[in-house]
Amino acid sequence: MQSRLILFLWQPVRPPWLFAVMMSLCDSDVKNQVESTTNFIELLQILDSIGLLYTIEKLVYTGGTNELSVRYNKAMAHMNLMNLYQDKFQDIQKFRDQYIAMHRVCDS
Numbered sequence: 791m792q793s794r795l796i797l798f799l800w801q802p803v804r805p806p807w808l809f810a811v812m813m814s815l816c817d818s819d820v821k822n823q824v825e826s827t828t829n830f831i832e833l834l835q836i837l838d839s840i841g842l843l844y845t846i847e848k849l850v851y852t853g854g855t856n857e858l859s860v861r862y863n864k865a866m867a868h869m870n871l872m873n874l875y876q877d878k879f880q881d882i883q884k885f886r887d888q889y890i891a892m893h894r895v896c897d898s
Contacts, residue, residue, distance in 0.1 A: 809837040816846065823849050851895045867896045 813821060824830060824845055833841045851867060871892045876885045 806837050808839045812839060812842055820849060847891060848895060851892050871896055
C-alpha cells in the first residue's frame, strides 16, 4: 500500500482539464485528424497536453501527419517555409513566432 502511494506522489502533475480544454478548442477537422494519429491513445491515457500541442502543430504546418509519406510532408513543410511572407499589417513578433514554429517542424 505504501509503495503505491509513493509511486503516485512521484508522477508529474498534469491537470486533466487542460487536455480537454485544448481538444474542445479544435475544430472538427483538426479533432478528427488528431484522433486518427497513431499516438493519440497514448496521449489520451497520460493526458499529455504538450504532446497534443506538438501533434496539432504538425497538422497545421505540414498539412497532415501521415506517417506513410514522411518525405512528402517534409518537402511540403520546407516549401511552405520558403513561401512564407509577412502579411500586411502583421505584427513582426507574430510573424517570427510563425516562422520559428514552421522551422521547428522542418527540423523534426
